[in-house]
Amino acid sequence: MDADLLKINDAKEQTVILDILKKKDAQLPGVQEWWVGMKREKNDINQWTWTDSSSANHSYIRWGIDEPNNYNQNEHCGEIWESTFNDKNCDSKLNFVCERPKDQPVRCSVEDGYSYHNKKCYKFYNNQLKRSEALSACAGEFAQLVTIETEEDQHAVTELAYSYQSNVWLGIKFMNKVSQWLVINSPNWEQPANMFFWQTDDNFNNSIENCAALNVSAKDNVNNWYIENCTLTNAFICQKPAGVCSRGFEQYEEKCFLFKENMKQSWNQAKHYCEGFESNLLEIESDGEQNYISTKLQKRRVIPRLWIGIKSKHTGMTNGSLSMDKANYYWEMSKGTRTPAYLNVRATGTASACGYIDPGRSGGWYFDLPCNTPLPFICYSDVMNGNVQPRQFTTFTTPTTTTTIQTTHRALIPVIPVTKKTSVIVQPTSTVTKQIVTTTDKLDYCH
Template sequence: MRDMTELKKSVNDGGVQYIWIGLKRTSVNKWQWSSGEPALYLNWKPGQPDGRDECAYMRNGQWEDTPCSNSLTFICSSSNMNTGLVFVNQTKNWTDAQSFCRQTHSDLVSVRNQNENQQVQKFINDNHISNDVWIWIGLFRDPWQWSDQSNSSFRDWAPGEPNNGGGNENCTVIKPNAQGQWHDIPCHSQYPFVCHEDKLILIRENLTWPEAMRYCRQNYTDLVSVHSVEMQEEVMNAVKRASTEAVWLGLHNFCSMNMWIWLSGEVVCYQNWAPGNGTTPENCSLEKRKGAVQSGGDQRWISRPETHKLNFICSRS
């Protein structure tokens, strides 16, 4: 929704009927989790899915498909590590259940392996929920794919959309005068459109930290500074394509004061250090230390000698 808010600000033109966005119907209609992850583990009841429906529920430890318009209770995953799962004893359709979980907890629950399936079933048993109750999980399928091939499962269709009127409405527009919600229309129609420019650019060259800084300043703005969870999420998305085990950030150690500072000039407030990094004094007599982000694992920040040669991330602004 943050993206939608920014998009609506940029297209606030009352004279435009429709504006293209990068969502298109494809021939691939595979199951995926609400979180955007592909569904690699599947625990369907024998005979399921029957191929007709687009959303999944759990009953007695197994999954079945059913129309997304049905009203069922559901389980949210929680960002609170103490609770983990939350059973919502209200009936909603799948899309409304997804929105409720995202607004109040984290997302509809993902069940990515047998262990998680057992954990969810144990949660149901521990909460004395009947095994006959149909409970939404975060599994759905649709044929819509973003043009940048991202796994985002966010959808903001207008009521009754997508309706595939005429059988050939395979591309997506927003209506600026109708809360900016989405409609499917034929791809051959001609309307204005919005292009996306990445704020962050992963450079898959192996350079030392000073070389990477010079490259970014000559070609973009600077090595990236990470001041928030939102920016860290963008960095995490960028480093997935890296060819080195870590990627330089615009983070350097100010030895004389034992402080880490961003190239933007700001002291590090938001922190995402890996254990044993960034919190103990660096031995500056040996070599200068700079900050990088791990390209694998949980993608935390690490301290590295500036002479190491790594990929790096430049920012455009």
């Protein structure tokens, strides 16, 4: 989750943390102990350092009575216990507190159960489903059934499956019509598979549907695939491409989206606002993106119309005579314009130049409002992971606007990464530079 064990920088922050943990202690049964990122120096038992190698300042560290005492000469890690600091055997299994920079972007939606491995996000489901049902379940998450493309992928998926001790479906299936294994990890997607990690005792049966699964009981933890009847049931893992989205943006595949449903601007003002966050007004390029946006807006109960980045070349037409020809529309971005590859235009009323999406009318795109109408809007940008090719633009036609938009650069509410059984505490003021995450998963001190 791109975080470290907690470092406390001053007495004020210590008070905040101790108050948070006191409240957590009251909510949990028994006596709670929490690892923090403090460890005893090997060459000086009286000196303590944080995980970033900086020295702990004893002037504000609130040690317990007669602590640290290095009991049995074997207490070298720092914990918080009953609102005071204590030294503890590093092999003890305790709760722990993590922190991460407030402006550090999130790679995966960990709050939704995803974990990051090798530029991909994985989510384990223990539901026992047929392979086709698992495929649909992942599609419902806007994800794919897990697919192994590299040895690093194999190690990551094996580790995840082994941690739950459950066999899982994989994203390849044998297709009799072409007599080969194909990657079929989402509906309507097929391509030849080129990476395999079969067990030596795999059993192919021409009389059934043959699918690939990963066997957590295999003696070899690398070559652990086996052939399974597709109509039987297994657990499964969904995957999404990992990426980095700026704070406040939500990720779908390789795009990041910022929903500004509570701010109303003209089309040009909305475009300018998005550009201030190194993004653009929303561009929708596929049915998948359209469904994602529509679903998100419906879940948020967002009924208002929202500006998107599309414009029409033909204005003034009436009575539903809007053109359905893609050549008559263009996406207008900060770097230029591009002809759309996908359209969801609905013809109605007098056409204007600026398009909006209407979640109250099945997510259709409309052009019947003047461009200076104040509406909410959606920004988007590509994820930043080094793998997304720069988008190509045909012209550079960014218009100037006479309206100056004053944007206050307050920290947007971030997507907070949390693990199983966690409680998240985020300081609301712009002066706080970290996010605090507490977890009651018992682990030993991270060395």
